[in-house]
Every structure is written in C-alpha cells, then in structure tokens.
Amino acid sequence: MHEARRIRPVLIALLVVAIALITLDFRDSGASPVHTLGADVFGPIERVAGDAASPFIGFFHAANGNDSAEITALQKQNDQLRAQLAQEQVSKADQAQLAQLLGRSASGYRLVAASVIAAGGEYSDTVTIGVGSRNGIAPDETVLNGDGLVGVVTSVTSGTATVQLATDVSSTVGVRMADTGQIGAVSGTGQTMAGTDDLRLTLFSATATLHAGEAIVTFGSVGGRPYVPGVPVGQVISVTSEPGALTQSALVQPYADFTGLGVVGVVVPRPPAKAKAKART
C-alpha cells in the first residue's frame, strides 16, 4: 500500500503532463513540435524496422519480397500507371487545355518510389512511407500506386513522410467524371479500418447525372499540389439520391487497396532541367 502511496504523485504528474500535451497539440491542431520530435526519433527506426518487416508484410499481401523485386514491380506499376493515366484522360483536347491551364504537362512529374513502413492505428487513415525530404519529397504532394490515387503527403522528415489516405475523413479530393467531365469532390468516410474503403462523391453540378460504374479521376490542383490531374481514383458503385439534396452524391469504390498498401509512388515535380528524361524510380 505504501508503494501505491509513493507512486500516486507520479501518476498525477504524468496525467497532468499528458493533459498538457493534449492541450498544446489541440491548440496547434495536431502539429505541435512534439510530433516533429517524435518523427525525428522514430522515423529512422521505423524505416529500418519497416524494411525488415516488409517481407513479412509482403507475405501477407502476396507482395514482393526484396528490394530488386520491389523496384522492378514499381517500374512495372509505373508504366502501367502511365498507360492508365493516358487512358483515363478525357480527351487530348482536355489534356492540352489542362496542361495549358496548369502550366505544366503531365510529363512534368516524376515518381519517387517508396514503401510503406508503418501505419496508424485502427482509427486513423495515415501511413508512413520510407522517403523524405532527402529524396525530394515535400508536403502536399500526390501519392499513388499502380491502382490509383492513395493520398497526399502531409508532413515530411528527412527520411520519412506521412501520407494522409484518401479515405481519411478529413481528406477531400477534387475529381471529375472521366466520361462526362463533371466535377465534384470525393471525401473519405473515415471507415477504412472499419472495413469499408468507400469514398463519398458529391458532384457540384445540380444537373449532372451519375451512373454506377463511371470512372473518376482527379481533377488536379494548381501547381499539382496537392493533387496532380488525371490520377484514377475509383468508380461509382451506387448513386445515392437524397430527397431535397441539390446535387447528386454517390459511393465510390477506390481502385487502390488501402488496407494492403505496399509500394507507392510520390509525384514530385520534375526538376526544371529536363522534362524529357526518363523518370527515375
């Protein structure tokens, strides 16, 4: 009992510290320096451990095991992605228009391959990837994989980057319908880990119509940040029309498998030097 008495002050002190941390972090809306510190400390460890554990994880995902296999798979994905990207382009005219509008061409980007090294808990839709500012990664860059859009980089350390998945409840991606060109927004339902990967699509136009099976691609943002245009997102699986709603909304099934992320690519601006060079992985 006296032991309990002795540690009670410690308990109280730790509780106070925890509450203080929460308060500070709440004020900074989750961006307090503690997180930076934690990322600096745990980032490298996670990279090592994540690399070591990737074969294990890969076994579960029937994914690739070692680095060379990873790279070749990634290159393959890259090619596939480019092809898909092209296919998904609405039209050459639109493409040109877009490129003009954004002042960039689609080839003005390159992909930096990265493997997922850690993931958030059951309630959060974030992952950590094994590349950082050292590899040219910066916040607000698009992350995708061979299937489609994955998310966006939210914070970066020298060796790691944290990616907010498109399924996160606070994520909103501007999209358009590949067929009709209607624009809208896709947001997460926050239930990725709860078993449903579905996203919710809301069209901006009141007159647009939606059909199940329609493909959705990203609309793109100014400067390619946070989202580059033309990345496939998913397809409509069901249209939910709510009485009284001004616009139509639908559930979208993403192409990417968010629970089985292995290798992803981060879209970084190509260095101004030469845009034609083959994208390095």
Added chain:
Amino acid sequence: MTVRRAVLSPLILFAAVIGQLVVVNRLPLPGVGLPDVVLLVVAALGVTAGPATGLLAGFAGGLAIDVAPPGGHLAGEYALVYCLIGYACGRIRDLLQGSNAERPATTSLLVMMVGVAAGEAGKAALGLMLSDPDMTGPAIRHVLPAAVLYDLLLCPFVLWLVPVVVGARTAERAPQPQFPQSLRLAPAFRLASAGAAPKLRLAGSTLPPVPPPVRAEPKLRLAGGRSSLSSRTNGAFSSAPGSALSGRPTPRLNLASAGRGNQLGGASALRAPQGAGFQGKSPGKGWLRPPKQAGTTARPGRSPRKGWIVAGRPAPANWQAKAPGKGWVRSPRPPSPGTWRRRSPGKGWIVAGGPVSPANWQPRSPGKGWARSPKPPAAPRRKSPGRGWLRPAAPGALAAPTFRPGSPGKGWLRPVGSGALAAPTWRPSSPGRGWLRPVKPVPPPRRKTPGRGWLRPARPPRQNWYTKGPSTRWLRRGRRRRLLLGGRR
C-alpha cells in the same frame, strides 16, 4: 531481477511500439479492428510488475505511439489512457491479492483483460471528447468490438510472454503448503524427541568423513534418504503435487524455506549464541535453544541432544513444518550413505523454520517444546530411541501423500514456503550459520559423533531453488570469519 526488469521492460515496450506501427497496423487482418499490442504489453507489465512499472510503461508507450510518425491523433491521448490502464492493472492486481502472495495466472489474466478492454474504450472515449475527426460514432461502433476482441484473444499470449522476457514471473512458485492437522502431532513429536538424543542424527546432508561408525547404525534419521525422502515429503507436503515443486530436486533438509532473514527472527538474534558461549557447547544446544539461553546456560560438555531438547516451546501454528522429528526420527533403517550425504541436517534444521513466517519462528523454538514435554519420553534414550517411537506405524504411511499430519519431519526437511525460500534476502539472516558454524566446537565424537555428519557436508547440496539459500559451503571450510560476517552465498 530488478535490474533485468529495468532494462527489459523498456525494451519490450519499445519493441511493442515499433511492432505495432510497422507490422500490426499493416496486417490485413480479417475484420475491422486491430489488436493494440502496446496496450497489451502495458497491461501485462502492470499486472506482473506492479502499478509503478505499469504507470511508467503506459505513459512512455502511449507517448511513443502518439508522436511516432504515422500519428493520427493528438500527442498525449494514448499516453493518458495507457498510463491510467497500466497503473490500474497493477493496483487492482495488488488489491485482489497482496503483492507478496502467490499470483495465480487466472487472476492476472482477468485483470489484464478488463484493463485492456477498458483501455480500448478509453481511447475511443477520449477521441470522441477531443472531437478527433477519425473517431466518429460509426467508426467506433465498427472498430471497438473487433479491437477489443483481438486484444482479448492476445491477452494470454502477452501475459505469458512479458514475464518470460522481463523476468517478473511470479506465478510459478509453488503454493505454500498448509498443514492444518499437523498441529495435532506436535505433542507426540515432542515426546519422541525428548528421548531421541543419542542416535539422533541431524540430517545426512553430508557423508561423514569418518563414515563407519556413524553410518553403520544411525538410529534416527533426521532426514529421509535423498530419493526416498523426497518422494515422501513431496507427497505429504506439497499440497499441489503437480506444482512446480515436483520438477525440481527436493532438498531434504532444507526445511526451512524460511523467507527472509528478518522473518526468521532476525539474523542477529539467531547468531547471538555464537558470540557468547556457543563455541564450547555441543551444537545441538545452540540450535534448539533460544539464542539468549544458549549463551548463558549451555554446557559445552553435554551431549548434543540435550541442547535440542532444551529448546523453547513449540510454535503452535507452524511448528510441524519445522519439526524434524518424524521424518528423521522414525526412519527405521539406517540412512544409506548416498542419501546421507546430501542433506545437511544442520541447515535443514535451522533453516527449517524457514517456511514459517519469521515472526512466529523464534517464539516457538521447537527445542523447548521438546524439552518441556509434559510426560517423560516413553522411549529409552540410549537404545536407538528413534525406532520404537519414532517409527511410523506403517512404513507405507510415510510415503503416502496423506501422511502429512503425522510427519513433522517432512515439514522440516522440505521447504515449506517455496516462495519464501526464493526470496533473495533470505540467506544472510539464515540462522543456521551462526548456529551450525563451529566445526570444532562439536564435541569429539563421543556418542555417535552426530556433529560431524551434519556439519561437514561431503558436498554442498545441489544449488536449486531451495538449497540455494543456505549454502553449505561454509560448513566445509569452517571458517569463522565467514560465519561472523554472515557471508553471502
């Protein structure tokens, strides 16, 4: 152990944090939830290592999860929940069973399960309160049951793993045997002991260097032969035959599983006789007799048994456990040399009190009871007194597990409280040393040279759980210095 725990607890916690982030969170587990390994480890540490460890582990582990890269929630959230859970687990565990008591795994498991479920709920509740966008009502409804289920499934495994790694495994000690009936035997035993002196041998812990006479006809055996005695004592004394005790070699004479030295009544008190008059006396006296008396009254010339008999009154409750009488007194046949050797009777004796709680030990000093026994011993002294009265009614009875009530000897020889024995602090205070120490003081082998046999163990008993405590090494060397110093192992 504390050092090991201090080093390994953070390590296992760190491993849990990294494993959680790097592996567990990425596993495509069926269902909608994920096990929280860190929470499990924190709860297990709290349960096995106490509230303080649980508290610190919870805060550290929670904070690590909070700030490690994927993040996803506010710093301090999990630290708050985990440190409460770690503390509560340890605290409840201690409240349910005193921290010194044996800790059955089932209670630990239950406490841990409740703690883990509460931790999952606490995380969700705190997230809701902080309006974490990820923790919406529907998400929690989906995730929480599955997460709790995964955690509960992993509880037994983690509860097994953590003590193994951290070295805090306490649940395995054999339960302390209780001898409710043995009290009845005390009077009979006393009688027997009164007459027993001449042939009485303390334990055959050692093969006497001068074997022939001694071995030839030991009438009384303090300790059973190694093999036979162990089997007997096991049956009788260990309440749970299947317990951890059975697997280990049983120390014959270490009756005493005494817990800590201070429990035994204080090392100083026990040793006192040495300083004063003890050397000249026959060892027996010193032993049984209460420390003070030994100094003043002991007569060197006497036969050892007297001292014995003289000893204080028997302790009512635990007495039997110590009472050497039956096991040794009775044994019909002379101890075989092999069996003789192992036990150091002296130790056993002195130590024997061990299982007895320290507080009780002194007052009882068994010797007294003996000496005082109301009626004179029926058995003839000189004549192998042991046999007649000491002998078990039926030889089979000794071996039988139910034998317990009558066999005080067992209690003696066998460590009663295994837990107590294991206590690290036990040894220094072990009264045995002071008492037994003098090799020389033992009178020349007049009778059957009882002194020798026990004082000089052929070899120290194997170091195991019980015997470890009172090492016999010093007996061999017979160095006074060590004795006085209260040497370490």
